[in-house]
Amino acid sequence: MGISRDKIRWNGWGWAAHKDGVGAREDVWRWLAGELGMPSLLVTPARGMDEITLAAPRLERRDCEKFVAMLGADQMRDDTYERAFHALGRSYHDLLRLRAGDLASAPDAVLYPSGTDEVLAVLAYASERNIAVVPYGGGTSVVGGVSANAGPFGAVVALDLSRMDRLIDVDSLSRTATAEAGIYGPALEKALQARNATLGHYPQSFEFSTLGGWIAHRGAGQQSLRYGKAEDWLISAKLATPRGLLITPDIPASAAGPNLRDLVVGSEGVFGVIAEATVRIQPVPEAAEFRGYLFRDFTSGTAAIRRAMQEDLGTAMLRLSDAEETRFFRAYGAAGKSGGLKSRLESAYLRWRKFADEACLMIAGFEGSMGAVAQSRARFEQIARALGALSLGSNPGARWRAGRFHGPYLRDPMMDRGLGVDTLETAASWSRLDALYAAVRSALETAIAATVPRPGARGIVMCHISHSYADGASLYFTCIFPRALDGEIAQWKKIKAAASEAIVAQGATISHHHGVGEDHLPWITQEKGELGIEVLRAIKGTLDPKGILNPGKLIPPQMPA
């Protein structure tokens, strides 16, 4: 197994042993209370495991015996920790429930198969016996992708792939690698880098997410400009279904009809369980540089990204924070510190250069050969300077890299202080991006203002562009707001709905790299069309005729005629 489950928090983010440096920093909380228009921030701790009662497991004894016979004695578990750990993903919505001790969606058992044949056996049996199966990789879904719902069935098992973590083959000539899908990010990269290769897929969840999970939700890593999204680097897959294996061919390109690989990527466990995958790899880059640039506003920063993408400069990452995100993280870093000489000099310099409150920080990443890195950096600096940006050197890049996986750890201490923290993301063509940005920001601000627990309180809405293309880009919003403690789930639903309505009204996608899960289900039909949803239903009906796989995700239930 990749990581022993008791080493990971069951109701929060990351390592159980992680010590956050923020919880006890009353100076930070005072500053943040002020930012949010609150007199103070209450202490709102999560319930402990000992305060939780789970419903009795609903699996019949013969089913338990059968699973044990298939997988081995220790590979079917139904203790409270395992069931709680696999109950939900790690979205804000999930954490609200986990922290409140609401484990209605705990699976009746957790199964740990050791290989593709065992997955096939479990699926065939579960289908025959009408037991729902929720495929589970790292469990870091932030869209309700792994909630262990039984749907219309009497029982549900979580199928945890983490024992399926072998690197099966590296084809150095073709630059591809084949691995079992349950392998975690660090284990995969360690095995590949031992052979001077990399997949280069580093999502913020990297430490706790798996190859199969990345494929299932069409994930994007932080250097997606160089390495691509899952749909770009996936070459072929083995999908285990209740009806057997669907194997897509390992070919570079084809005109033999639609490539069924494109149905596996983004299938979110509803068509089958991604058991193995062959992916594009690259040599570990000779050089990697991450540098900071300060743009005068979001518009000029966006223009720089668009130009770089359309010139195909070969940058690895262009991450542009909007003015609010730039301001927030600068102030967060300074909170509680007496403004030192360095900070005051910096501010004076920026004022002198006529950088106002609209200034936006960009972290630009360059990877490849020394020569290629130097060349694309030089060209990007030309573009940035021509648009009035200031080069900040390599310190902001180094800081970003050092903290690249730390962001999600901030959420738990914030939730311990009566705050809500949610993120959402979308994408649109360049010509629609400005309107999309304005509409989603406005929807979030309005919905937060309407649901804060006291007059005068407000939220912080921040945004960055982190994944771009020749034809458009993604927008990633983060919002922090005072929680309505007497109706926190209803508050979240209102905010989520407002943002989602704004997104679909702009013709943008409901998700660029998080997926659909349960949370985006109400809007997926607007994006795909009724006929498109029927197509997805027909595919599911073929591969999973009983509908046991991951009930309630991706595909809306059929309305009665």
Place this chain on the structure above:
Amino acid sequence: MGISRDKIRWNGWGWAAHKDGVGAREDVWRWLAGELGMPSLLVTPARGMDEITLAAPRLERRDCEKFVAMLGADQMRDDTYERAFHALGRSYHDLLRLRAGDLASAPDAVLYPSGTDEVLAVLAYASERNIAVVPYGGGTSVVGGVSANAGPFGAVVALDLSRMDRLIDVDSLSRTATAEAGIYGPALEKALQARNATLGHYPQSFEFSTLGGWIAHRGAGQQSLRYGKAEDWLISAKLATPRGLLITPDIPASAAGPNLRDLVVGSEGVFGVIAEATVRIQPVPEAAEFRGYLFRDFTSGTAAIRRAMQEDLGTAMLRLSDAEETRFFRAYGAAGKSGGLKSRLESAYLRWRKFADEACLMIAGFEGSMGAVAQSRARFEQIARALGALSLGSNPGARWRAGRFHGPYLRDPMMDRGLGVDTLETAASWSRLDALYAAVRSALETAIAATVPRPGARGIVMCHISHSYADGASLYFTCIFPRALDGEIAQWKKIKAAASEAIVAQGATISHHHGVGEDHLPWITQEKGELGIEVLRAIKGTLDPKGILNPGKLIPPQMPA
């Protein structure tokens, strides 16, 4: 309408008015007879239109009246020329039948809709009335993709999209364009280039094929290294089906489940009629250079391509002929000419440089800014020289460009002289490419040797690599052989089957950019798997419940249980 149908050959390639310079060149035919081990080449002309009798159209009068009411008086045609023109595509197998006057698959009528709504109306009506509909773009399929089969239905209409040829919108900021799918290559490029934009998709069929056709069969243009295949440049599409419009969203990337655009590209008219498409465009490149290189053998040429692709050099085209193709076209160019001093000097120089019979010609294309072209050319020359190649300068590139669309015109005069000419293509990862090359070449040579009309006769089997990727490449085979005039279709079937069996046995794709159509149907299940084929059937069942669309293509018929 894009091109008046009577200006295009109904039983051969290209412009009816095209004069080939080869037919009367007895010196060429004598040389070719020698190459093929034949004493001489018989004159075997095609039947004329006046020698052909078509079955009476089977559409009921009320159906004709209805179509006329929908489309307008002149937009339903059932004269002999229109029906013969739309009977089949332009594969060798098709031409054998067209030239023999076998028009069993002539449609009962040809419909010319003027827009998406008319297409929808035709499909809804045809579905209600059980009339088969064969979507028709340029009709240049070489895999039996447009044979007007009625399938299980009593009548069949060809739905000719050529009146749907508007460029609807150009989004310069996002670098996308939206057009009706019936637009021909030259009209699309003319309209785009008037706005300094290009799609850059130049298949050999460019003059006679359409945007919708390219998408339907996942086509590749000659500069696919720069512009991508259809599945790369297609952003979104409107697919008209008997159940209404399937519209995929116009977004740069998404995690909202599988992108249904990936089911439209390669759908070959069996899921619906591609009515409109939004595609990625680029500025017309500032510079374009095409240059020749001579490699010592196919292996070193292949290595140069692999290195260029894996270094992401930004070449637009790397087209490597194998030794046989290199030798054949050199000899073809020289046939009948007394070997001049220049030619003899060239040969002597090559011998002195120790280039033997294994020498392979590559045409390398570079497009982009002046600087980018110079840079990628310089780096490619380094790679080529390090592998022992000789730079031939720009003449071979200019010759290739001048004749880039002329290849298919050679087939008609060859068929007039008792010869068979067929092409097929496949793709595989780099680590499988050598074995694939050897297996397909051997299968073709053996099958041709077993089916030539007289002892001692032989075929010519040539191959080139024209589309490459970081993980692999395509192989494009051309074979020329003496036709078995008393059983030419049986001969073709044996040759085709032998090559196809070799391809699937190697785990390669049955087609890289021609499609499946009727001709590859016997091997598609081996590539997709039984379960994969069931998925395709389920999609079709949803969009085209009666199965009226393009019967007999892409998806094998369901076996009785």
